Amino acid sequence: MLTIKNLSHSFFIGKKHEEKEMAVLKNVSFNIKKGEIATIVGRSGSGKSTLLNILSGYLGASSGQIMINGTDVTSFNETEWAKFRLENLGFIFQSFQLIPSLTTFENVELPLTLKGIAPKKRSDLVNQMLKEVGLEDHGSHFPNELSGGQQQRVSIARALITNPSIILADEPTGSLDSETERDILKLIKKLNKEKGITFFIITHDENVAEISKRSFQLHDGVLHMNGGVFVEAQ
Numbered sequence: 001m002l003t004i005k006n007l008s009h010s011f012f013i014g015k016k017h018e019e020k021e022m023a024v025l026k027n028v029s030f031n032i033k034k035g036e037i038a039t040i041v042g043r044s045g046s047g048k049s050t051l052l053n054i055l056s057g058y059l060g061a062s063s064g065q066i067m068i069n070g071t072d073v074t075s076f077n078e079t080e081w082a083k084f085r086l087e088n089l090g091f092i093f094q095s096f097q098l099i100p101s102l103t104t105f106e107n108v109e110l111p112l113t114l115k116g117i118a119p120k121k122r123s124d125l126v127n128q129m130l131k132e133v134g135l136e137d138h139g140s141h142f143p144n145e146l147s148g149g150q151q152q153r154v155s156i157a158r159a160l161i162t163n164p165s166i167i168l169a170d171e172p173t174g175s176l177d178s179e180t181e182r183d184i185l186k187l188i189k190k191l192n193k194e195k196g197i198t199f200f201i202i203t204h205d206e207n208v209a210e211i212s213k214r215s216f217q218l219h220d221g222v223l224h225m226n227g228g229v230f231v232e233a234q
């Protein structure tokens with residue numbers, strides 16, 4: 001489903017002609033299977049966002065290979081990434097990233113509109129999805145009329161509505177209190193179990209890692225598992 005081979009990334013910091021190389025990801029390799037929930041736990045500055053930005057095509061890696069759903073995306077240009085993201089990836093963010101002027105229904109509907117799905121089909125799909133995330137009674141609320149947990153449910157519904165191959169989640173419970181965090185993790189587990197959706201989650205929160213079968217740790221750009229450097233079996 002998602003295979004990363006020998007991924008490395010460096011930033012170059014400082015004034016022109018005096019730049020210093022800062023290696024942020026060092027030879028990271030792993031493989032996530034279809035239907036798996038995998039988490040990467042790391043402290044601030046360990047390289048989590050850099051990894052996610054590379055996996056979503058917003059940052060080109062210095063070296064290494066990325067395969068998603070059988071496609072080698074390593075050398076995609078911006079146009080190819082935009083199309084690929086719409087068809088294959090769903091995103092969940094710590095700050096929800098909902099459009100404030102759109103209702104719950106419209107926020108979830110938007111990716112379907114972008115894909116050119118007809119209005120009746122869009123409406124059926126959105127209503128079904130709102131039921132699955134427990135928001136069937138909140139379709140006409142605007143984001144500022146929803147709690148944090150409800151807003152994250154909207155963003156999960158929006159991520160799932162196009163039936164993507166994998167959901168990339170960046171600190172999905174980072175803005176929520178611990179009770180709401182438990183609710184959202186339960187929902188992610190339910191959607192994974194019932195619909196076989198693959199989740200790749202980055203977090204600094206060990207509680208989040210508990211919902212995954214395999215949890216990796218990122219320390220200073222090096223991937224670890226169970227305390228040792230993680231090397232994918234070939």
Ligand SMILES: Nc1ncnc2c1ncn2[C@@H]1O[C@H](COP(=O)(O)OP(=O)(O)OP(=O)(O)O)[C@@H](O)[C@H]1O
Pocket residue numbers: 011012013024042043044045046047048049050051204
């Ligand atoms: N565009 C950039 N230019 C230079 N250095 C960067 C850039 N983006 C990130 N870095 C550096 O790379 C390192 C890893 O950053 P990254 O944002 O990936 O960490 P993180 O694990 O996501 O941290 P956090 O949990 O605080 O978001 C940090 O030392 C950061 O300063």
